[in-house]
Amino acid sequence: MDEYKNLIVEAFGESSEDSDDDDRRQQLQGRREAQLVFGENPKWERISEIKGLSLCRDFLTPDQQSTLLASILREGWFNDASHNQAMRFGDLPTWAKELSTCVLELIRYSDYDPESVDTNTCQMDEQACVFPSELLHRVPLFNQLIVNSYQPGEGICAHVDLMRFEDGIALVSLESSCVMHFSRVENGVATNGKQNEATIKIPVYLTPGSLLLISGEARYQWKHEINRKPGFQKWDGLEIDQKRRTSITLRKLCNSD
Numbered sequence: 270m271d272e273y274k275n276l277i278v279e280a281f282g283e284s285s286e287d288s289d290d291d292d293r294r295q296q297l298q299g300r301r302e303a304q305l306v307f308g309e310n311p312k313w314e315r316i317s318e319i320k321g322l323s324l325c326r327d328f329l330t331p332d333q334q335s336t337l338l339a340s341i342l343r344e345g346w347f348n349d350a351s352h353n354q355a356m357r358f359g360d361l362p363t364w365a366k367e368l369s370t371c372v373l374e375l376i377r378y379s380d381y382d383p384e385s386v387d388t389n390t391c392q393m394d395e396q397a398c399v400f401p402s403e404l405l406h407r408v409p410l411f412n413q414l415i416v417n418s419y420q421p422g423e424g425i426c427a428h429v430d431l432m433r434f435e436d437g438i439a440l441v442s443l444e445s446s447c448v449m450h451f452s453r454v455e456n457g458v459a460t461n462g463k464q465n466e467a468t469i470k471i472p473v474y475l476t477p478g479s480l481l482l483i484s485g486e487a488r489y490q491w492k493h494e495i496n497r498k499p500g501f502q503k504w505d506g507l508e509i510d511q512k513r514r515t516s517i518t519l520r521k522l523c524n525s526d
């Protein structure tokens with residue numbers, strides 16, 4: 270984690286929260302330099318059926334995944350086998366703050382399509398951005414953390430994340446791969462015996478070290494779930510080998526005033 274962050278800080282300096290044009294130009298310049306430093310930029314996959322869902326599979330290297338997992342295990346939250354979830358609000362552990370910084374830097378310096386940038390204002394069009402750009406200036410970016418530790422067979426029921434959290438959710442996967450399914454919130458009435466829209470499930474394959482960003486429609490109009498019961502975890506026609514899976518969810522609480 271530190272290595273990734275230091276590289277970025279070394280290359281571009283600490284990030285600024287100002288948002289005037291000069292800063293934007295510098296950010297764009299930073300992206301160009303990032304391409305030189307890291308070679309090929311991390312690739313983002315859009316899930317075409319769902320607006321606001323972006324997946325970066327090579328977010329964390331295997332070494333970074335091990336370091337992150339070790340930091341989580343050192344917290345001791347899962348020492349007792351009956352605990353499989355930990356939540357933190359406000360001041361997050363150092364490793365979680367570093368992870369948030371990595372998410373932010375990755376988004377800021379990710380590949381971008383030069384065609385989508387207005388060269389006068391240096392504004393990127395929303396479609397080209399993997400995260401709503403107005404959220405990138407909020408401080409802190411995230412102040413709530415959930416770590417889930419799932420044993421083989423365990424998953425999470427279909428849900429929309431609670432409205433007490435703002436838009437813009439980051440989800441990091443560690444250990445076992447899994448398929449997360451998304452289904453529309455609306456309960457459209459099934460007509461003509463056709464499949465109800467709400468029952469159509471879009472599968473998203475989450476591999477270890479990947480980062481999933483959920484915002485806008487994906488956050489408010491789609492439910493997500495992971496069913497790891499036997500027979501439900503298939504990708505490319507093959508049943509996924511189920512091991513323990515650890516996930517980290519980063520969110521920002523809505524202001525209560």
Ligand SMILES: O=C(O)CCC(=O)C(=O)O
Pocket residue numbers: 415417425430440493516517518
């Ligand atoms: O474990 C996951 O990947 C999903 C967790 C989740 O949906 C949540 O914390 O709201």
Ligand SMILES: [Fe+2]
Pocket residue numbers: 428429430493
């Ligand atoms: Fe969730």
